[in-house]
Amino acid sequence: MPWRAKKGRYNFMGTECAECRKIFYPGRPYCQDCHKKTADKKLSGRGVILTYTENHTAPxxxxxxxxxxxxxxxxxxxxxxxxxxxxxTSKISIGKKVHTVFRKLFEDGDSGLIHYGMKFELDE
Structure with missing residues (x-):
């Protein structure tokens, strides 16, 4: 399947249990609670910060x-x-509302291929 055809590349996708309606991210083929099959579900990408940290080291x-x-x-x-x-991020705090944004993750040094993915941004 071409990478452009994969739903999860440009959408914030999880799965939802067909039986108990529990939602998972990342998605999984079966529910961890009732063990029934799940189906793809596009997530809103909206949420609230429970905790955060400022990282000063990197791989x-x-x-x-x-x-x-x-x-x-x-x-x-x-x-x-x-x-x-x-x-x-100067106004980041616990309880602050956020939404997902599609941003550059990294560049492959050898090929120059740019990889994109989901990150969070503070709501206004």
């Missing part, structure tokens, strides 16, 4: 991105997600 190749903020976000649909917070 090799990502040193130019420090410092950066990482937050644990509880999505409107229920799952908790860890992700980078981008944009103006």
């Amino acid at each position: 090799v190749g990502f040193e130019k991105y420090v410092p950066y903020m990482i937050a644990i976000v509880e999505l409107e649909e229920g799952p908790m997600v860890a992700g980078q917070v981008v944009g103006d």
Whole structure:
């Protein structure tokens, strides 16, 4: 399947249990509670910050991105997600509302291929 055809590349996708309606991110084929099959579900990408930290260290190749903020976000649909917070983070706080944005993650040094993914941004 071509990468452009994968729903999860440009949408914030999880799964929902057909039986008990529990929502998972990342998605999984079966519900961990009732063990029934799940189906793809597009998530809102909206949530609230439960906790956060400012990171001053980075893996090799990502040193130019420090410092950066990482937050644990509880999505409107229920799952908790860890992700980078981008944009103006000077007003970040626990309880602040956020939404997902599609941003550059990194560049492949050998091929120059740019990889994109979801990050969080503070609501106005």
